[in-house]
Amino acid sequence: MFPVRGVPSTPSVAPRADIPPTVVVVGGRTVHLHSLGGPDADHLLKRIAADVGAAINAVVAFWGEDWSRDISVVAAGTREQFLAAAGGPASQWEDIAAVTLVERVDPVSRQVAGQRIMFAPEASHMHEGALRIVLRHELFHYAARADTALDAPRWLTEGVADFVARPPVADVPPGAVPSPLSLPSDADLDTPGEQRSVAYDRAWLFARFVADVYQPDKLRELYVAACGVGHADVPTALRSVLGIDADEVLKRWREWLRR
Known part of the structure; x- marks a missing residue:
């Protein structure tokens, strides 16, 4: 299932302070990979780190270079963590592998705060092609958020x-x-x-x-x-x-x- 776009949301689950993010620099952009704990989250972030450079290139090829140089990706360790971050009724997210969330956005000034791509733990079990699609899909939303009403x-x-x-x-x-x-x-x-x-x-x-x-x-x-x-x-x-x-x-x- 391809994920839906995130909507403005107040974060209710923050990355754990005792788990430092993995930082990957690719194409002049810094990707911060945050784990909320657990083997599924850690495994998923390793897979994302290996593919995020190609995902950035795919987005740049279509959308251009003018978007955030800092990218935040969060992997939930449990379904409960994912649902708490996504907000709304659990049924809304029952077939969703990832969502792009943002705390505040002002498209007029192109100011975006608290944006992050949140992955559900089930995404760690997706096959390579499906995970590649989810990552690029959400990364496009991340890139276009400042210019999207x-x-x-x-x-x-x-x-x-x-x-x-x-x-x-x-x-x-x-x-x-x-x-x-x-x-x-x-x-x-x-x-x-x-x-x-x-x-x-x-x-x-x-x-x-x-x-x-x-x-x-x-x-x-x-x-x-x-x-x-x-x-x-x-x-x-x-x-x-x-x-x-x-x-x-x-x-x-x-x-x-x-x-």
Whole structure:
């Protein structure tokens, strides 16, 4: 399952003072890897440390260099620690491997405080490819947080994060394309299980379509237009960036999916 984007949150679980973070410097950025204790957390952070350089490169290739030079990653030792940090009802997080959290954010001034990527202990058991996707997905949210409005359409932020994270030639998952075809919605992301998984797939396919047909730079431009500070609604952003209205976008997306 691909993780959802974090929302502004007050941290209720802090990294343990008796466990110093592992610090990795890659690509001019400093990654602080915090363990909340336990063998699963320690093992997970070793795996993340080995792959975080490639993840940073993937995000920079799409989003550019202008984002935080300090990255905080926290690995929970227990499910209870993860749920306490994530907040909200436990059912919301039952199929979530990681989430990007932030204490305060002011997109107007691009000021972000207390941002960190929080991994659930179950992530330590993910196979290599799946963990790579989760790390890149969350790292994109980390990079884009300062430029993402608090009321941005979550389905588009998630679809772009998955575009950055997933292999570019990944197969279309069964059931991901509804009939009739429609744009995803934020509500689709809020139900754990199959509905949420399919919603992520559809959001990713839309982002992949835009990048494939119009080039990745246009997808980035669409993100800024539809998700940035003072953003337009999605139909207006589509007209502004792609030069066509939403109905024509759906028509071209449908044709792309048939190919």
